[in-house]
Amino acid sequence: MIMDKPFSQACENNKRPILEKLIPALAGSRQLLEIGSGTGQHAVFFAPRLPHLHWHTSDLLQNHAGINRWIDAFPAANLHRPLALDVNQCPWSVSVVDAVFTANTCHIMPWSAVEAMFAGLKKILAPRAVVVIYGPFKYRGRFTTESNARFDQWLKAGASHQGIRDIEAVTELACAVGLDLVADHSMPANNQLLVFNRALSE
Ligand SMILES: C[S@@+](CC[C@H](N)C(=O)[O-])C[C@H]1O[C@@H](n2cnc3c(N)ncnc32)[C@H](O)[C@@H]1O
Numbered sequence: 001m002i003m004d005k006p007f008s009q010a011c012e013n014n015k016r017p018i019l020e021k022l023i024p025a026l027a028g029s030r031q032l033l034e035i036g037s038g039t040g041q042h043a044v045f046f047a048p049r050l051p052h053l054h055w056h057t058s059d060l061l062q063n064h065a066g067i068n069r070w071i072d073a074f075p076a077a078n079l080h081r082p083l084a085l086d087v088n089q090c091p092w093s094v095s096v097v098d099a100v101f102t103a104n105t106c107h108i109m110p111w112s113a114v115e116a117m118f119a120g121l122k123k124i125l126a127p128r129a130v131v132v133i134y135g136p137f138k139y140r141g142r143f144t145t146e147s148n149a150r151f152d153q154w155l156k157a158g159a160s161h162q163g164i165r166d167i168e169a170v171t172e173l174a175c176a177v178g179l180d181l182v183a184d185h186s187m188p189a190n191n192q193l194l195v196f197n198r199a200l201s202e
Helices: 009-025 041-049 061-073 111-124 146-158 167-176
Strands: 031-035 054-059 079-084 097-103 125-135 137-139 179-187 191-198
Touching: 009 041, 009 097, 009 125, 009 179, 009 191, 041 054, 041 061, 041 079, 041 097, 054 061, 061 079, 097 111, 111 125, 111 167, 125 179, 137 167, 167 179, 167 191
Parallel strands: 031 054, 031 097, 054 079, 097 125
Antiparallel strands: 125 191, 179 191
């Protein structure tokens, strides 16, 4: 905690490189849902720098107090208080959006929740919606770095349902709900930023 707010050093480190990719990816977006806002640090940094869209934070209830404290400290006209969203609980009480951002969630949630997240997305995404997913990933079972392999072991030792996911498996779930992978950016600290577009016809 810094003062009265939860604090993530990783968010401080990655927010600028992520913003660089979000600016072009979200240029045409108006209503964005962030899934798993965590501390709320990403939201308070991104929302005022993307003033053309509304940034709707969300997370499990246990994280709302912290997110609200960040929003209290750094309010913005287009930044919205957290929605209660557990991706496992369908249907989601969320309006249709044309953009979704989620960071560092796929390796934390059980795989069944990642599946539930994509099933939920199908119901709330407007045609031509953009989905941006940030975090560590593997390719065909291979880690991008030794340090990610160690991170995966550490995650599993703490909770066996956690682990770095295969991009191919995530892309398959995305494809099943009409989302095409249009960009895979390598990011600092061994992370990827994946951009998906929903086909117009879906
Ligand atoms: C490692 S934190 C990442 C937080 C933030 N996005 C970041 O990058 O710092 C994982 C987040 O996923 C959220 N989460 C885990 N399970 C979830 C679920 N079933 N539905 C929605 N969010 C979930 C957690 O509450 C937490 O905020």
